[in-house]
Amino acid sequence: xxxxxxxxxxxxxxxxxxxxxxxxxxxxxxxxxxxxxxxxxxxxxxxxxxxxxxxxxxxxxxxxxxxxxxxxxxxxxxxxxxxxxxxxxxxxxxxxxxxxxxxxxxxxxxxxxxxxxxxxxxxxxxxxxxxxxxxxxxxxxxxxxxxxxxxxxxxxxxxxxxxxxxxxxxxxxxxxxxxxxxxxxxxxxxxxxxxxxxxxx
Ligand SMILES: [Ca+2]
Ligand SMILES: [Ca+2]
Ligand SMILES: [Ca+2]
Numbered sequence: 001x002x003x004x005x006x007x008x009x010x011x012x013x014x015x016x017x018x019x020x021x022x023x024x025x026x027x028x029x030x031x032x033x034x035x036x037x038x039x040x041x042x043x044x045x046x047x048x049x050x051x052x053x054x055x056x057x058x059x060x061x062x063x064x065x066x067x068x069x070x071x072x073x074x075x076x077x078x079x080x081x082x083x084x085x086x087x088x089x090x091x092x093x094x095x096x097x098x099x100x101x102x103x104x105x106x107x108x109x110x111x112x113x114x115x116x117x118x119x120x121x122x123x124x125x126x127x128x129x130x131x132x133x134x135x136x137x138x139x140x141x142x143x144x145x146x147x148x149x150x151x152x153x154x155x156x157x158x159x160x161x162x163x164x165x166x167x168x169x170x171x172x173x174x175x176x177x178x179x180x181x182x183x184x185x186x187x188x189x190x191x192x193x194x195x196x197x198x199x200x201x
Contacts, residue, residue, distance in 0.1 A: 009033060012030055012086060035064050046061070046062050046063070047121075052092075052148050053118065059081050061109070063075070063076075063105060064078070071101075075102045098129060103123060105125065105127075108121065114142055120141060122139065124137075139152035139154070
């Protein structure tokens with residue numbers, strides 16, 4: 001099957017056993033995922049997500065860093081749950097919600113970072129502004145019996161992006177310059193995108 005190149009696609013090849021030649025991959029894909037949006041860059045990054053819903057089947061995560069869904073090139077990530085017939089879904093997706101964030105330019109299984117028995121995933125957004133221009137961000141989503149959480153459970157930000165001058169944070173006593181080393185990873189992505197960092201200690 002030939003797909004429009006700019007849409008992007010992901011192909012899964014299933015293992016087949018040949019007694020004479022040992023274990024090899026089938027030449028035909030057993031599953032194909034598609035971006036269904038021009039220049040979405042779907043499939044530029046793919047990874048095993050672990051078992052995010054704990055059903056015993058491995059799950060997969062696919063990034064589409066130039067996906068548009070309200071914001072141009074915000075990026076979007078899709079997760080497909082494994083099953084006896086292969087990947088199903090997408091059953092979960094998340095997006096950058098910031099133009100040009102490139103959310104999903106990197107995706108990976110994170111292991112089980114909170115040791116609850118469910119695999120977690122990490123997603124990179126190298127052009128995310130928070131508030132430095134293109135400082136970049138990484139987000140972790142926890143797994144559960146229902147799959148990944150809708151909102152990130154943890155986020156970290158580059159802090160040293162291309163901003164010409166350090167931003168100023170609003171405080172209860174006015175405005176002051178932010179320290180260059182100010183920790184910022186406890187601030188929620190939504191709060192940071194709104195410039196509400198003074199409330200995030
Ligand atoms: Ca699973
Ligand atoms: Ca969006
Ligand atoms: Ca976990």
